[in-house]
Amino acid sequence: MTSEGRHRPWGNYTVLHETPSCKVKTITVEPNRRLSYQTHEKRSEYWVIVSGSGTVTIDGIQTTCASGDAYIIEQGIAHRIHNTGRQELVFIEVQTGTYFGEDDIIRIEDDFGR
DSSP: OOOOOEEOOOOOOEEEEETTTEEEEEEETTTTOOEEEEEEEEEEEEEEEEEEEEEETTTTTTEEEEOOOOEEETOOOOOEEEESSOOOOOEEEEEEEEEEOTTTTTEEOOOOOO
């Protein structure tokens, strides 16, 4: 199952695969944009950077990221990704857990007032 891309103020995402036990997305972050610093109550996430560069923050620790890097974000851990480069930053996100709805986002900090 592949769904249409969904636009967000930081870029867009496309759902590539979804089952009751996982969801897989391609996420594109525009230059100088970042996702909200957030947690999830019902899922963990695994990120693999496909292209571009930026900064990943997991539990308050910032790390520079580039193509080929991978990250494990456990359920309940605060995280965000920031495209600090001049090109789009693209990564694959694999979600595992019990619920994958967009309403399972607890925003700690958000550039777009959500």
